[in-house]
Amino acid sequence: MGIRAPLVRYMAALAVRNRLTGLLFLFAVVLSGTALILTWLTPGTERRTFYDLAYLGLEFLAVATPILASTAIHVLEFDQRTVWLVLVRPVTRPGYTWGRFWGVTGAAWVNLSLASLLVGALALLLRALPEPWFVGVVVAAFLESLVIGALSCLVAFVTTSFVTALVVNGGIVLLGYLTPTLHAAVARSGNAALRLAGDTVYWVLPHLADFSVREFTRPAEGWYLTLLAIYALAWTGAALAAATAVFLKREV
């Protein structure tokens, strides 16, 4: 398949150097800082307020970084045709797909690692450690960015412009989050067509809400995280295989 380290580095550099990625990290810093400030406004529940908002920031980064990094690269490569410069070298299309995926996901993981360290440091400042949710939330965020990275790669190869890619990615994320709730709601309705639509969406899209372990009333157990990892890897595999199949047929 030829996964090439230089290609991964090239893609990661494109993603990390991108202003949008930097802006997102800045947003995560601001959100974590705001979480710390808001603890002053919520006497009695300082820990809860801080962690709720900080974890929300981590999950936001896990979703938004791969999407924005991927669509930003999309502009450069497909709209400005720089993808030709890469493909004239001895790089296979599957190799390119993997390189692109790991580059984008790597950039998201750099952002997530920095943000997780920041949350940990701020928690120390607040003397709010240890927090049993922390490890589960960080692991789930990394896994979620893996899935989103692969899906955004597929979307980039299917769509033809930056705007379409952004809209389709946004739609997938929105429906992916709403899917379990939507499915439960339509399952109660008597309308067969509605139930069929709900079932279809349920089986076709990833259930991103399952990655929100921060919302649980109890910390996620090890086996839940293991199953989540299997789920994330299966979705990543499916999306990357589909992306490769599409890219093999696409004219650039």
Next chain:
Amino acid sequence: MKYSYPAAAAVFFAAAGAAGWGLDGRAAALLGDAPGNPENMAQWGARGLSLRKAAADMKWMEIIQHCGESLYHRDHGKVLAKLADEAVGFDPRFTYVHKFTGAMLMWPCRNPRAAVSLLEKGIRDNPSETGLKLYLAAFTYSRLENLRGEVGMLERLAVAPDAPPVVQKILANVYEKQGRPDKAAAMWRYLAKYSADGDISNWAKGKLERHGMTVPQ
């Protein structure tokens, strides 16, 4: 070696479906939704987008800000009760809201019914939360003239296997204050004989002796 990418995608997709099916069930259990939740579109959206806790935190901040206004109690806590309902609607496990807002409704707002109703909702959603039961017991006892009907909830809590001894003690006091000596004596006898808390057991024995009743051995 030649790869068949569509076939690989199909295999991975099937694996994702199987894992997702197991994952959803466990996630629903770990979310620990209270019965009847979500009740409206806002709660539905917050749940669907995994924003329940953050939405409840925002409402909690609104509650605190509202309580910071000088005349917040003028409407007998009408607005406060609504805000608390919204906050615990988003996250029924946020028991600090039940306790704080319950106390504010009870004392400064002088609205014991709204306070008790909020606490009862909290107890239904969090049956293992002892603090809420103690609050309810204390509220009911201190405002007995307004809350005669709410003793029923206290009675149910007092006979539960994990009933806090303090709740049972307060129920005995409620019976005594209401002029129901038979029921009070039954509680004292039960506490004197079975309470694991030595202080409460001695207190119940003292009550029985003071009323000239036989103390169980």
